[in-house]
Amino acid sequence: MVPMTQKKEAPPFRKTAETFMSGATTLEQRYFVSPEIFAEEQEKIFARQWVLAGHQSQIAKAGDYFVQEVAGESVIVVQDQKGEVRTFYNVCRHRGTRLCEDAMGHSAAIQCPYHAWTYALDGRLIGVPHMESVPGFDKAEYSLHAVKLAMWEGFIFVNLAQEPTPLEKVFAPLVGKFSHWHLPGLRSAKRIEYDVRANWKLMFENYSECYHCPGVHPMLSKISPYDSAENDLCEGPFLGGFMKINAGKSLSMSGNACALPVGDIKAEDHARVFYYSIFPNMLLSLHPEYVMVHQLWPHAPDRTTIVCDWFFHPDAFARKDFNPEDAVEFWDMTNKQDWHVCELSQQGIASRAYQPGPYSPRERIPAAWDREYLRQLE
Ligand code: FES
Ligand SMILES: [Fe+2]
Secondary structure (H helix, E strand, C coil), X not given: CCCCCCCCCCCCCCCCHHHHHHCCECXXXXXXXXXXXXXXXXXXXXXXXXXXXXXXXXXXXXXXXXXXXXXXXXXXEEECCCCCEEEEECECCCCCCECCCCCEEECCCEECXXXXXXXXXXXXXXXXXXXXXXXXXXXXXXXXXXXXXXXXXXXXXXXXXXXXXXXXXHCHHHCCCCHHXXXXXXXXXXXXXXXXXXXXXXXXXXXXXXXXXXXXXXXHHHHCCCCCCEEEECCCCEEEEEEECCCCCCCCCCCCCCCCCCCCCCHHHHHEEEEEEECCCEEEEECCCCEEEEEEEEEECCEEEEEEEEEECHHHHHCCCCCHHHHHHXXXXXXXXXXXXXXXXXXXXXXXXXXXXECCHHHHHHHHHHHHHHHHHC
């Protein structure tokens, strides 16, 4: 046993050529436990970067809306009468009251629950009881405050910055990369929310390697060899590549395909699953017949909500061979295995005994993710 009151010396660590090449250790403890760093991340990353809020299929009709908290701000995401996606601060222009309390819904207009000021779905103030006698009052000056919005492959991204770098510029490395999966047209068959007692970065680091797969995911490892990863994005805000799926197999409980293919999947991609992390809150997993998307929403240094959707081809839903639960159950099991080790990591990292440890050659992507995170925090 090591007396915990003494600071331990770093254990001797032999640097092999490979580990030296990666030259990386895990992050310092403060990045996982400090409320100050958490606040800094919220301000510098979640309030300034393009953050995934959802998919356009969630608001398929005019008046459909959902509400998403982003860096402490409540944001309304709505389809307006013209079919455009709009995003607004959930704040009344009269006395600031929260407008929408429900997480999602359908409404012809946005009406404040306090004094009934009413806004059109495009944010214009259209109803203001008893304000006509106020000298100089002009409804046109009291539209809802818009939040910056951009679409990428059918996914809705928001940015709280006043003048953000355009999403097209930030996402330039991904333009056209996933077009044959037809992501804009997909629909989610299932959403599961997980409340994870771990820092959000641990889930990114976990997602970015399969070094842990043989021990943590025995079933996944049988279908997809843990050492088969081939990454094509290895530095920067977008990281990942593909892993092999054994011939004729699928990542589902039965091991069989559970729906028709999501898009024009190339022959070789029928035996591949693509995993990409998209900084700062999206994990995109592309399978031949479904697409799994995780959104990560940090609430505290040691607490994260993870929203997981399973998207399928819109025509798959009406077919007899549609069995989404086969994939959902498989990944719900696998997700929970991952969140469990992330929670164990959080517990150990919070210890006074924790010191950054050396990444293995199989953890180059988490090491690259950490580098990008530190760049973004500068
Ligand atoms: S605060 Fe919204 S109408 Fe008064
Ligand atoms: Fe995992």
